[in-house]
Amino acid sequence: MNKYAVNLSTIFTEVPFIERFKKAKQAGFNFVECQFPYSVPVSTIREELEMNQLSLVLINIPAGDWENGERGLAIYPERIPEFKESVATGIEYAQGLGVKKLHCLAGIVPVDMNPALARKTYIENLTFAAEQLAAHGMTLLIEPINQFDMPGYFLNDIKEAVEIVEEINLPNVKLQFDFYHIQKTKGNLLANFTNYMDKIEHIQVADVPGRHEPNTGEIYYQRVLAEVCNNGYRGFIGLEYIPLGKSEDSFSWIELYQRGEK
Template sequence: MRFTANLSLLFTDLPLPERFQAAKQHGFEAVEIQFPYELPAEQILELLDHQDLQLVLFNVDADTLLQGGEGLAAVPEKRDQFKAAVEQTLAYAERLKPCNINVLPGRCLNLQRLGEYKATLLENLDYAASAFAELGIKTVFEAVNSHDMPGFIVDSSLGMLDVLAKVDHPNLFMQYDIYHMSRMGEDCGGFLRQHMDNIGHIQFADCPGRGQPGSGAVDFDALFDIIATSDYRGWVGAEYRPTADTASSLAWLKTYAVK
């Protein structure tokens, strides 16, 4: 098991540049960032090199998605803005060389246009997958639960499989988030066993609450055993909100990193 620290949710008592050192000090060999664009790529590269860390994943910009908006990847009127965001990501990716780039499908807030939004998402995922393939970087996309983010276009494992089949691009994979799919009441273990070949990245948090392992009801012993004994060779991202400070939430790391 190879774990990454998601620096957008962990060590948030520190400024982003200081979180790299904190992750290294607490036993992580790799990190991921939701949106790294507040820092220049060269500064991030220096921070990674100084701590001997690998950057595993970051997202294409999603506009105002986290503030309640629809995002970029599925909005027909924002096709050009999405392509500009992909260009920005490419510039960062050329310097930082992540394993994966994540595209957030986003919301549709007018259900009468849902079909149009879904068609735009397929086009944009194909565009991104081709663009990042030139750098040898996997393109991933994820389902987000509709309780935390109502109107999210892809909110289930079956929805991800449908998108994957329709885009049918060799450089497009699923990003599987254990928290989001647990929140939707899905059988995470069964899905991981069956579809690991199509998963490019895995993230986790406990459910409910989105805290660290042990703070909720998810059986991480079983799920991490499935991952560890599968053919999956990617990283597993700790993308949770610590119930207290991050350092005191990391007991799980000593338990599972040795498996």
């Protein structure tokens, strides 16, 4: 299906993770993305990718203890060694799986933390990560995430994300633009996308409210995706949503959009 990449962390959760690759192929996809593949050996995932003729286009760098509420390590000065280890792990998996884009989560800001220190540490860690990734031809992504779904998350403003990308000023540091998060924080989806398109490397879609598939909420995705295409975006469209019903029944919006393209 064109350059749509189904997110195997949120879709096809009816079956175990390793079985979702086959499900994606059966649904007609050639590309997949996932959040954290690290509980499964590289060789096992690579076998599934090859067997199903799929390309894995995006993963997250390890983000700490997710089960206990951690959402990234990059803002904490006392955890820099741990962050650097997470970058190495991300690169190891990306190399083994042919992934060229890695998203780095920032972290939850403690109530007693100096925001300026968090920002300084974040930029220094992102710079380190980007330089490490560049040696392997990989791109580092940052993504503003809405404060309702992830209270206290360091980066939720698209303008600040752009400023950070510009301050780092490395060619392989780009934005991951999730229309769901932008709608919940700023709105003005098309204006924000157009304004910052030169910084955007990857986009993701889900509707509001509920984070379900497009055409289940308030975002007029047929127009949004048409404008994305008309503006010259040729990257992947990540499907990072929670299906309202069965996963295999959540793709009808793609057919509607593609018919509208013709």
